[in-house]
Amino acid sequence: MVLVMGQYSTGKTTFIKYLIEQDFPGSRVGPEPTTDCFTAIMHGETEGIIPGNALTVDPRMPFRNLNPFGNAFLNRFQCAQLPNQVLENISIIDTPGILTAAKRRLSRGYDFPAVLRWFAERVDRIVLLFDAHKLDFSDELTRAFAAVRGYEDKLRVVLNKADRVDSQQLMRVYGALMWSLGKVFPTPEVLRVYVGSFWSEPRRTCDHYQLLDAEEEDLLVDIRHLPRNAAMRKLNDLVKRARLVRAHAHIIGYLKQEMPTIFCKDSKKHNLIYQLPVIFTKIQQQDRVPAGDFPDCTKMQERLLGQDFSKFKVFKPSLMASLDKLLSTDIAKLMPLLQRQDPQRNKPLPGVLDGDFLGTFRPEHFKRHPFKERPPGDDDGGGGNKDPGGGGGGDTTRSSTACVPRDGKVSGTKAKEWMVNTNLPSSVLAHVWRLADVDCDGMLDNEEFALAMHLIEGKLEGHWLPRELPPHLVPPSKRLCESEEEDEEV
Numbered sequence: 001m002v003l004v005m006g007q008y009s010t011g012k013t014t015f016i017k018y019l020i021e022q023d024f025p026g027s028r029v030g031p032e033p034t035t036d037c038f039t040a041i042m043h044g045e046t047e048g049i050i051p052g053n054a055l056t057v058d059p060r061m062p063f064r065n066l067n068p069f070g071n072a073f074l075n076r077f078q079c080a081q082l083p084n085q086v087l088e089n090i091s092i093i094d095t096p097g098i099l100t101a102a103k104r105r106l107s108r109g110y111d112f113p114a115v116l117r118w119f120a121e122r123v124d125r126i127v128l129l130f131d132a133h134k135l136d137f138s139d140e141l142t143r144a145f146a147a148v149r150g151y152e153d154k155l156r157v158v159l160n161k162a163d164r165v166d167s168q169q170l171m172r173v174y175g176a177l178m179w180s181l182g183k184v185f186p187t188p189e190v191l192r193v194y195v196g197s198f199w200s201e202p203r204r205t206c207d208h209y210q211l212l213d214a215e216e217e218d219l220l221v222d223i224r225h226l227p228r229n230a231a232m233r234k235l236n237d238l239v240k241r242a243r244l245v246r247a248h249a250h251i252i253g254y255l256k257q258e259m260p261t262i263f264c265k266d267s268k269k270h271n272l273i274y275q276l277p278v279i280f281t282k283i284q285q286q287d288r289v290p291a292g293d294f295p296d297c298t299k300m301q302e303r304l305l306g307q308d309f310s311k312f313k314v315f316k317p318s319l320m321a322s323l324d325k326l327l328s329t330d331i332a333k334l335m336p337l338l339q340r341q342d343p344q345r346n347k348p349l350p351g352v353l354d355g356d357f358l359g360t361f362r363p364e365h366f367k368r369h370p371f372k373e374r375p376p377g378d379d380d381g382g383g384g385n386k387d388p389g390g391g392g393g394g395d396t397t398r399s400s401t402a403c404v405p406r407d408g409k410v411s412g413t414k415a416k417e418w419m420v421n422t423n424l425p426s427s428v429l430a431h432v433w434r435l436a437d438v439d440c441d442g443m444l445d446n447e448e449f450a451l452a453m454h455l456i457e458g459k460l461e462g463h464w465l466p467r468e469l470p471p472h473l474v475p476p477s478k479r480l481c482e483s484e485e486e487d488e489e490v
């Protein structure tokens with residue numbers, strides 16, 4: 001699950017559409033604050049919207065304990081379901097834009113940062129968007145940062161719309177962003193900032209065009225690996241939680257044991273709260289609980305104030321023994337099982353997230369040699385002309401003959417040179433290429449070329465590309481050998 005957050009109009013909804021390569025129910029995009037709902041975009045057989053209240057009672061959905069945020073929130077929470085291959089592997093949470101004080105006329109009616117934190121805790125990735133064109137740090141933004149603090153390892157920062165500014169401005173904005181992030185996050189050096197323009201529209205030409213391309217791919221690679229690492233991440237979270245439980249159990253057990261049975265309960269309670277830092281140290285030494293497992297002391301003190309200590313449960317060594325066993329042996333047994341599952345998870349993701357595809361379409365491959373194929377042996381595949389354009393599935397045997405020039409065909413290199421002039425992002429062009437090179441020979445014949453033109457024109461007119469080539473678009477000469485191709489695939 002990926003959480004997408006940021007100031008209003010930074011392009012969150014547009015970013016999501018770019019990832020899933022299609023529109024989703026209930027989405028609106030615009031220059032003013034548009035999204036006012038938390039929307040979980042998930043896979044479903046049919047397209048539709050499930051409202052928040054229904055979501056929290058559905059046992060198949062991971063949203064059941066959002067209930068405490070109340071109706072004000074649940075009325076602003078929904079799930080957009082649609083059949084989409086990307087969503088089979090990844091769910092995405094679109095969030096309402098964070099507003100500047102001037103834009104916020106009404107309060108939201110629910111604890112926005114707390115909801116963000118609820119999601120931040122549970123997702124695999126948090127994508128935080130900024131607008132390079134209009135960078136600013138509002139107070140609600142700073143408060144939202146507090147919500148994701150502690151989850152910096154999941155955080156990826158995106159400096160979006162970077163093609164709208166020139167290189168000099170971009171450097172300034174980047175510097176300002178790092179500076180501001182440094183003030184909010186204690187460890188800004190671990191935050192990765194991706195500079196790009198994450199939408200499927202043509203980019204503006206700018207002198208950092210290649211940088212944007214490389215950065216875009218880096219972020220896509222990161223997201224692409226999420227499903228593979230998700231199980232491991234969950235296990236990691238489980239361990240984290242188990243350790244926290246252990247520390248809490250020791251603390252609560254200690255407090256309970258110190259409480260008098262009859263008199264002066266209240267003063268003893270306050271005394272214990274005051275002593276909490278000392279108690280923490282004591283438990284660390286006595287029970288060998290690492291200091292890093294303890295909760296924040298000040299916060300814990302605040303929380304304890306509202307509790308009745310005499311209602312705390314007595315520390316049970318047998319339960320602690322089970323917890324220790326979980327941490328020391330049970331989890332270790334799970335590891336190999338997760339690794340065994342891996343091959344299945346390695347199956348490539350479709351579309352924009354399909355790595356093989358984008359890899360074959362990196363512009364430097366052909367910008368440097370505009371009129372010839374890459375010389376034999378200069379690629380990592382070794383041995384001969386590796387097809388620069390096609391295959392799509394990384395099938396080297398099929399592509400070994402790809403670059404032999406044949407009459408009436410445009411080579412992949414040349415076609416790409418022409419396609420890149422449209423300024424569409426590489427991921428979109430790679431998609432066009434996959435659809436247009438019907439016979440996967442790394443070249444375009446007349447019909448395939450016309451098909452590529454048609455797809456690009458449609459894209460420029462604002463239509464989404466089809467995921468698979470619909471039968472009526474398959475060039476006539478390719479229709480006959482369809483069954484043959486299927487055999488080949490098998």
Ligand SMILES: Nc1ncnc2c1ncn2[C@@H]1O[C@H](COP(=O)(O)OP(=O)(O)OP(=O)(O)O)[C@@H](O)[C@H]1O
Nearest residue numbers: 008009010011012013014029030031033034035097
């Ligand atoms: N990469 C981009 N380059 C240029 N403009 C963009 C880009 N991405 C989005 N936009 C434009 O920015 C505006 C805001 O986009 P969008 O509605 O997706 O943002 P949002 O963050 O979801 O906003 P909100 O918080 O209001 O829901 C739209 O007009 C959109 O067309």
Ligand SMILES: [Ca+2]
Nearest residue numbers: 012013034035
């Ligand atoms: Ca939006």
